[in-house]
Amino acid sequence: MKASYKKYTLDFKRPSGTSRGILSLKDTYFLIINDGGSFGIGECGLLKGLSIDTLSDYEEKLQWVCENIALGPTALWESMQAYPSIQFGVEQAFLSLKGANPFELFPSNFIKEEEPIPINGLIWMGEEAFMHEQIQQKLADGFSCIKMKIGAIDFKKELELLQYIRKNYPPDIIELRVDANGAFSFEEAMEKLAELSSLELHSIEQPIRQGNYGQMKELCARTPLPIALDEELIGCYDVVEKERLIETIQPQFIILKPSLIGGFRGCLEWIELANKNKIGWWVTSALESNIGLNAIAQWTFTLNNPLPQGLGTGELFTNNFDSPLTVENGTLRYSADKQWQNMLIESLCI
Numbered sequence: 001m002k003a004s005y006k007k008y009t010l011d012f013k014r015p016s017g018t019s020r021g022i023l024s025l026k027d028t029y030f031l032i033i034n035d036g037g038s039f040g041i042g043e044c045g046l047l048k049g050l051s052i053d054t055l056s057d058y059e060e061k062l063q064w065v066c067e068n069i070a071l072g073p074t075a076l077w078e079s080m081q082a083y084p085s086i087q088f089g090v091e092q093a094f095l096s097l098k099g100a101n102p103f104e105l106f107p108s109n110f111i112k113e114e115e116p117i118p119i120n121g122l123i124w125m126g127e128e129a130f131m132h133e134q135i136q137q138k139l140a141d142g143f144s145c146i147k148m149k150i151g152a153i154d155f156k157k158e159l160e161l162l163q164y165i166r167k168n169y170p171p172d173i174i175e176l177r178v179d180a181n182g183a184f185s186f187e188e189a190m191e192k193l194a195e196l197s198s199l200e201l202h203s204i205e206q207p208i209r210q211g212n213y214g215q216m217k218e219l220c221a222r223t224p225l226p227i228a229l230d231e232e233l234i235g236c237y238d239v240v241e242k243e244r245l246i247e248t249i250q251p252q253f254i255i256l257k258p259s260l261i262g263g264f265r266g267c268l269e270w271i272e273l274a275n276k277n278k279i280g281w282w283v284t285s286a287l288e289s290n291i292g293l294n295a296i297a298q299w300t301f302t303l304n305n306p307l308p309q310g311l312g313t314g315e316l317f318t319n320n321f322d323s324p325l326t327v328e329n330g331t332l333r334y335s336a337d338k339q340w341q342n343m344l345i346e347s348l349c350i
Contacts, residue, residue, distance in 0.1 A: 005044075011024075012026070013315075038102075039102060042089035042292075043089055046259075052082070054083070091264050116333045117309055120145040127153070139165075181230075206231050233260075242273055253282070280307070283311070294325060326338065
């Protein structure tokens, strides 16, 4: 058994905005295992400004994993706790190697029967006209759940955009979620939560910056609008610390991003704690290529969570890999009539 890694830079079709800045390019790494003519591939997806992985020695760590691939997935996962994206890539690569083919990691009706996963339509931050254009497109595409990133333009204009949706589409037709990416100060957060709650939103992700357990606990206790923790989970990889976070803050929801919180195993630890504390959750991709998104989607389907998931990011890049993943009528499907871009992927794996 041999392993190698390759770097790949994803190019956004259009620069995408968050409260942390504008993204136009995104580096990712592929971990490839070759064993007797078969190969497995896993994506180690980094997200600038959010991933806790130390970039200065990242490739050194990947090389160490390749040189010690015979240790197997469990030992390698445990040795990479400070590198959650590598943990995720390791899990994927071994599942890919053992699958019926490199792209079938979790056999289920998602693949066999093309059963869909409901997803939210993501509205990126930008100028008001651009955000309005995205809203119109998502509604035309049949989404029943829309998630809008807020915190970058004037808050009143963001409210007006949300009011536009709500005026034309009541809550039983369109579910609205917002993601602040920690953009609000604690002092202003409660007032803004009250304004947003008048629009009958489903939830708001990360209203204030992560790391302020006391402030977030107070917000979650008093909020008129359900709060979902997102960035708050990143960097918290000890199970005891995870339990302390959940039991201290007591959020209404948590958001699970495998690339940022230790892959499937890391996510399952959070899910167990959430279920124990009667806290809701859903899964979101973190701008992986279709290789990583495919793994996340197949795993998510097996969890049987009825909420719309955050898995609609595969169409953002000009140089993504062609795949059977298709966004259709507000869902993500695995379409049997579409194929993986095998020549390009095989070139990575040689």
